Amino acid sequence: MPDKTDIPLTADAADVDSTAADKEEESWTPALVAEFLGTYVLVLTVGCNVISERSIWGGVSIACSLMVMIYALGGVSGANFNPAVSLALGITKKMEWTKVGMYMVTQLVGGIAAGFTYLMLFGVSFNLAPTPGHSFMQAAMAEIIYTFMLCFVVLNVAASERHAGKNQYYGLAIAFVIVAGAYGGGAISMGCFNPAVAFGIDISSASKGVGYCFAYAACEFVGAILAAVMFWVVRPDEKDAAFQVGEMDGDNYPLTSKLVSEFLGTFMLVTTVGLNVIAGSSGAVFSIASSLMCMIFALGSVSGAHFNPAVTTAICMSGRNKCSWTDGCMYMAVQIVAGICGAFMYVIMTGAPTFALKPADSTWFQAMSGEFVYTFVLAFVVLSVATVKKESVLSEYFGLAIGMCVATGGYAIGSLSGGSLNPAVSFGLSTAHLLGGGLFVPCIIYSIVELAAGATAAYVFQVTSPGEYSETEALLKEKQEA
Numbered sequence: 001m002p003d004k005t006d007i008p009l010t011a012d013a014a015d016v017d018s019t020a021a022d023k024e025e026e027s028w029t030p031a032l033v034a035e036f037l038g039t040y041v042l043v044l045t046v047g048c049n050v051i052s053e054r055s056i057w058g059g060v061s062i063a064c065s066l067m068v069m070i071y072a073l074g075g076v077s078g079a080n081f082n083p084a085v086s087l088a089l090g091i092t093k094k095m096e097w098t099k100v101g102m103y104m105v106t107q108l109v110g111g112i113a114a115g116f117t118y119l120m121l122f123g124v125s126f127n128l129a130p131t132p133g134h135s136f137m138q139a140a141m142a143e144i145i146y147t148f149m150l151c152f153v154v155l156n157v158a159a160s161e162r163h164a165g166k167n168q169y170y171g172l173a174i175a176f177v178i179v180a181g182a183y184g185g186g187a188i189s190m191g192c193f194n195p196a197v198a199f200g201i202d203i204s205s206a207s208k209g210v211g212y213c214f215a216y217a218a219c220e221f222v223g224a225i226l227a228a229v230m231f232w233v234v235r236p237d238e239k240d241a242a243f244q245v246g247e248m249d250g251d252n253y254p255l256t257s258k259l260v261s262e263f264l265g266t267f268m269l270v271t272t273v274g275l276n277v278i279a280g281s282s283g284a285v286f287s288i289a290s291s292l293m294c295m296i297f298a299l300g301s302v303s304g305a306h307f308n309p310a311v312t313t314a315i316c317m318s319g320r321n322k323c324s325w326t327d328g329c330m331y332m333a334v335q336i337v338a339g340i341c342g343a344f345m346y347v348i349m350t351g352a353p354t355f356a357l358k359p360a361d362s363t364w365f366q367a368m369s370g371e372f373v374y375t376f377v378l379a380f381v382v383l384s385v386a387t388v389k390k391e392s393v394l395s396e397y398f399g400l401a402i403g404m405c406v407a408t409g410g411y412a413i414g415s416l417s418g419g420s421l422n423p424a425v426s427f428g429l430s431t432a433h434l435l436g437g438g439l440f441v442p443c444i445i446y447s448i449v450e451l452a453a454g455a456t457a458a459y460v461f462q463v464t465s466p467g468e469y470s471e472t473e474a475l476l477k478e479k480q481e482a
Helices: 013-052 058-077 083-091 097-122 136-159 170-182 195-204 212-234 255-279 284-303 309-317 325-350 364-386 398-417 423-436 441-464 467-481
Strands: none
Touching: 013 058, 013 097, 013 195, 058 170, 058 284, 083 097, 083 136, 083 195, 083 212, 097 195, 136 170, 136 212, 136 255, 136 284, 136 325, 170 255, 170 284, 195 212, 212 255, 255 284, 255 325, 255 423, 284 398, 309 325, 309 364, 309 423, 309 441, 325 423, 364 398, 364 441, 423 441, 441 467
């Protein structure tokens, strides 16, 4: 409500009420226009890419449209552009319910308007449905899982007390969830992850039948609810005002939160790996790298976002009290379990034959040499950008640097070993392949090499970063003298 000093002294009671209402209505206009515009651009980009069959870069184009509109309009409306995101924000009390409702309606209108725009531009539309060979239940799982991931990343990087307004990577982290999901999950459900996208596609193709938009939206809302619940689990300070978190990353988060974080990040990574491989995705490596990057940005301040036993080994061996061996062993156990769960999830979602973990077009020596080198690169980069002193850490780009190590190794040695670079991935793939009569032994060989690479990264880090240890040694000496 406006301050009384803003109202003319000569106004009568009716004029006062009218002025207040006009100003209240005016205050909503910029935010609602921003939500309409952002959603419109996003859904229009989806439609144009699908119709023009930009199969290789389509997912990146859609993600980039979301990213640029988030950065352009985040300061105006919060840049939800997705009713599922608005629902998650409402549940976690980051947005009042009146605003949630108004945003949802505006986003749906923007999506439908965009659907009719690409219909006008191309003269054709396309229907919303699970892709050929997949059931609605499989499509529902894809929509739930990647809508969960999208809303979960939004809550962590843009809405949490720890990060809201304190970082510039939020747009990158949120948007590239689309890259993670589009190439794997999109091969099953078409990859909406947004009720506004579902309605825009379905309503604009009404001549071919309407109906799936309601079912898809229901699944996406389930994903949003799960994201809100898990957000409270990994960040109990967001639900319990009495819970206080220290300044250092993850210092005061309970072990339960850290282990759940490691499970979620590893689960999403391995699920994305399997879906991309089975789909024969043209953007598989970049999709997998994006899934890692986004979850690192989301959960780095909770558990450190290792998601990889080789990385945990490197951090434990590097010392400096970054991760104790007790916690590290629990991290690794959870990562392995999460990798296996993620593998069974992609098997259920695709209904396709599993695939073996083995050298592709190379000998075992060549494949393992490649695994060693690029797992070393991944672990060494983690140590160098995410565990160093506060003044040296890449506060804005740590997730990008680490995630793109997967792109580096995946493209470089994918043709040799498949580019696992992670014992949790190796265990997941081999365990799932047991269903198809495969062997379990390959994951043992891969994991030994990958863990050795992590240990080597810790040693090389000690050589290249002596400044990280001088202060630690001085503190230990002081304690001994005391």
